[in-house]
Amino acid sequence: MSDAALDARGLVRTYDDGTGVRGVDIRVAAGEIHALVGLNGAGKTTLMRLLLDMLKPTSGTVTIAGRSLDRTDWSAVGHLIDYPLAYRELTCRQNLALGARLHGVPPAMIPGIVEASMTELQLTQYADRRVSKLSLGNKQRLGIASALQHHPRIIVLDEPTNTLDPAGVILLREALLRRAAAGAALLVSSHHLDEVARIGDRISVMNAGRIIGSLDPHGVDIERSFFDIVHSDQDAA
Numbered sequence: 001m002s003d004a005a006l007d008a009r010g011l012v013r014t015y016d017d018g019t020g021v022r023g024v025d026i027r028v029a030a031g032e033i034h035a036l037v038g039l040n041g042a043g044k045t046t047l048m049r050l051l052l053d054m055l056k057p058t059s060g061t062v063t064i065a066g067r068s069l070d071r072t073d074w075s076a077v078g079h080l081i082d083y084p085l086a087y088r089e090l091t092c093r094q095n096l097a098l099g100a101r102l103h104g105v106p107p108a109m110i111p112g113i114v115e116a117s118m119t120e121l122q123l124t125q126y127a128d129r130r131v132s133k134l135s136l137g138n139k140q141r142l143g144i145a146s147a148l149q150h151h152p153r154i155i156v157l158d159e160p161t162n163t164l165d166p167a168g169v170i171l172l173r174e175a176l177l178r179r180a181a182a183g184a185a186l187l188v189s190s191h192h193l194d195e196v197a198r199i200g201d202r203i204s205v206m207n208a209g210r211i212i213g214s215l216d217p218h219g220v221d222i223e224r225s226f227f228d229i230v231h232s233d234q235d236a237a
């Protein structure tokens, strides 16, 4: 058995046009931030959907904390995929309280967790504002808060820096580094190579549905290394 917190082997799921995920192995260890980068359409979101049981693979396996997906304890997982899921007519605070409940947080602990989470993402001033009246960036902060507030052991975030302002990017960075230091396993996709180099322990490059290589977070020209790997994969295809 693998000791990885998140472990996927041989994952395949393609769409009618042949794109999708075409054979991926990926592992994330406890205490690690594993970043996933790739061009638009590389398959990052599809892979994350497979890891979270939102999409069934044609073949391959996923285990979370050593358990297959049908036996996973989902209260130990936090995720944000595509765009933040929130009830438009509920306030920030109400949405977070609902999210905490759905993640199995004991009722007596919910108010404290929600307030701490709003403080962490600097959402407190919007606590009583309906989601329908939030800016895009603050909706994204809410989605991140909802994914992180119950201190999950496994965290999967698809492009969390999307629509964040520079202050939000810094708050997110600090929140993710804190979670990793506390032992969580994080898989985070991003198009911001400098940001993933800052926080990633490992950076995997995805192209055309496969993981084609990795980048050194401490490398001198990460953008150039990224395009070298992608272009040589495209030339080989």
Ligand SMILES: Nc1ncnc2c1ncn2[C@@H]1O[C@H](COP(=O)(O)OP(=O)(O)OP(=O)(O)O)[C@@H](O)[C@H]1O
Pocket (backbone or CB within 6 Å): 015, 016, 019, 020, 038, 039, 040, 041, 042, 043, 044, 045, 046, 047
């Ligand atoms: N529901 C779907 N039906 C058909 N094709 C899809 C579907 N979802 C994604 N695809 C296709 O699968 C491929 C991978 O898409 P995916 O969204 O996983 O990539 P991505 O790396 O997350 O891209 P981006 O960086 O643009 O978010 C693309 O060619 C996309 O058009």
